Amino acid sequence: MWIESAILQDFRNYTQQRVDFSPHLNLILGDNGEGKTNLLEALFLLSTTRSHRTNQDKDLVRFGEQFYYVGCKVNKKNHTERIEVGYSLERRQKIAKLSGVPLARLSELIGVLNVVLFSPEDLELVKGSPGGRRRFLDIFLSQLRRGYVGELQQYNKVMAQRNDCLRLIQSRRFAEDVLCSWDEQYAKLAVSISNIRRQMMEDFAPQFQAFAQRISGRENLTVKYSESLAGMDEISLLRRLETLRPGEIVRGTTSLGPHRDDILFLIDGRQASLYASQGQQRTAVLALKLAELSYLQHATGEAPVLLLDDVFSELDEIRKEALVGVISGEVQSFVTGTRDTDLNLMQGTGNPMKRFVVEQGRVM
Numbered sequence: 001m002w003i004e005s006a007i008l009q010d011f012r013n014y015t016q017q018r019v020d021f022s023p024h025l026n027l028i029l030g031d032n033g034e035g036k037t038n039l040l041e042a043l044f045l046l047s048t049t050r051s052h053r054t055n056q057d058k059d060l061v062r063f064g065e066q067f068y069y070v071g072c073k074v075n076k077k078n079h080t081e082r083i084e085v086g087y088s089l090e091r092r093q094k095i096a097k098l099s100g101v102p103l104a105r106l107s108e109l110i111g112v113l114n115v116v117l118f119s120p121e122d123l124e125l126v127k128g129s130p131g132g133r134r135r136f137l138d139i140f141l142s143q144l145r146r147g148y149v150g151e152l153q154q155y156n157k158v159m160a161q162r163n164d165c166l167r168l169i170q171s172r173r174f175a176e177d178v179l180c181s182w183d184e185q186y187a188k189l190a191v192s193i194s195n196i197r198r199q200m201m202e203d204f205a206p207q208f209q210a211f212a213q214r215i216s217g218r219e220n221l222t223v224k225y226s227e228s229l230a231g232m233d234e235i236s237l238l239r240r241l242e243t244l245r246p247g248e249i250v251r252g253t254t255s256l257g258p259h260r261d262d263i264l265f266l267i268d269g270r271q272a273s274l275y276a277s278q279g280q281q282r283t284a285v286l287a288l289k290l291a292e293l294s295y296l297q298h299a300t301g302e303a304p305v306l307l308l309d310d311v312f313s314e315l316d317e318i319r320k321e322a323l324v325g326v327i328s329g330e331v332q333s334f335v336t337g338t339r340d341t342d343l344n345l346m347q348g349t350g351n352p353m354k355r356f357v358v359e360q361g362r363v364m
C-alpha cells in the first residue's frame with residue numbers, strides 16, 4: 001500500500017498543507033525544527049490514531065488554534081481509501097472517518113494504513129523499560145489482527161476494575177469474595193492476549209534472527225517473548241490468583257498478566273538489555289523494524305509504509321545498506337534528513353524519488 005497524498009490543517013506547525021507523494025522514496029529534507037518529524041507524526045497518527053511522541057492530542061493542535069485535521073488517501077491493492085482524523089480542543093473529542101464515513105470507534109481505523117516507524121527514540125528500545133517493548137508489540141499486533149486492540153482495551157479495563165476492587169477490599173469497604181466475579185473475566189482475557197502474543201512472537205522470532213544475521217553476521221541475536229503467564233490456562237491462572245490474593249490486596253495491584261510481559265533480546269544467549277553495546281542495540285532495533293515490515297507484508301499481503309525519521313545519521317554504512325536494500329524494493333518510504341545527512345546511498349536505489357524541503361511548517 002502507499003500514501004498518495006496527505007492534508008494537514010493546524011497540525012503542529014502546519015497551517016494548511018497538501019502534499020502529493022511518490023509511491024517509492026520520499027525524501028523530506030530541512031533544517032532542525034522546521035516540521036519534518038511533524039509530517040511523519042501525522043502519517044503515523046493516520047495509521048494508529050495516535051501520535052508516537054505524545055499521548056495528548058492538545059499538543060498536536062497548532063498553538064493558538066482550536067482543532068487539528070489530518071487526512072490522507074491510501075492506495076491499496078484493489079482500491080483506495082480516504083482516512084481522516086480530527087480533534088477539537090474545546091470538546092476534547094477526536095473523530096475519525098474512513099472514506100467519508102464517521103467511525104463509531106477510533107480503533108476501527110487501525111489496520112487500514114499500516115506503517116512501520118523507525119525513529120531515534122527507538123534506539124532505546126533494547127535497554128529501555130519493558131513498557132516501550134510492549135507498546136511495540138501491541139502496535140505491531142493491532143496492525144496485524146483486527147480485533148486485537150478491542151480485546152486489549154477490554155483487558156485493561158477489566159484489570160483497572162479489578163485493581164479498584166483490590167483497593168476497596170484493602171480498605172475493608174468490599175468483602176473479599178467480590179473479587180471472584182472479576183477474576184473470571186480477567187483470566188479469560190489475560191490468557192487470550194498472552195496466547196495471541198506468544199503465537200505471533202514464535203512466528204516472528206526466526207525472521208528477526210535472519211535480519212539480524214544479515215545486518216551483522218558476528219553475533220547471534222535472538223528475540224523471545226517473556227511471558228508473565230508462562231503458558232498457564234484459565235484454570236491454572238485462577239488458582240494462581242487465589243494464592244497471590246493476600247499480597248495483591250496489600251499492594252492493590254494485579255501481579256500476574258500480559259501487562260507484565262516483555263520482549264527479551266538475547267546476544268549469544270545473554271540478555272541484551274544488560275550487555276548490548278551501542279552497535280548491537282542498533283542492529284537489534286533495525287532488525288526488529290525490518291522484520292516487522294516483512295512480517296506485516298507477508299501476513300497481510302501488502303507492504304506497509306516505512307517511516308524513517310532521522311535514522312540515517314545514526315547508522316553506519318553496513319546498517320544503512322541493509323535499509324537501502326528494503327527501500328529499493330516495493331515499499332513506499334519516507335526518509336527525513338537535514339542538509340548534512342549523507343543520503344548518497346539513496347540516490348543509487350534506482351527507484352524514482354521525490355524530494356521535499358520543509359521550512360517552517362511548509363512543504364516545498
Ligand SMILES: Nc1ncnc2c1ncn2[C@@H]1O[C@H](COP(=O)(O)OP(=O)(O)OP(=O)(O)O)[C@@H](O)[C@H]1O
Pocket residue numbers: 011012013014030031032033034035036037038039058059060061062063310338
Ligand atoms: N502544537 C504546535 N503548534 C505549533 N508549532 C508546534 C507545535 N508543536 C510543535 N511545534 C513546532 O514544530 C517544530 C518541530 O517540528 P519537528 O519536530 O517536525 O522538527 P524537525 O524538522 O523534525 O526537526 P529536527 O531535524 O530537529 O528533528 C518546532 O519548531 C516546534 O516549536
Ligand SMILES: [Mg+2]
Pocket residue numbers: 036037038309310
Ligand atoms: Mg525531527
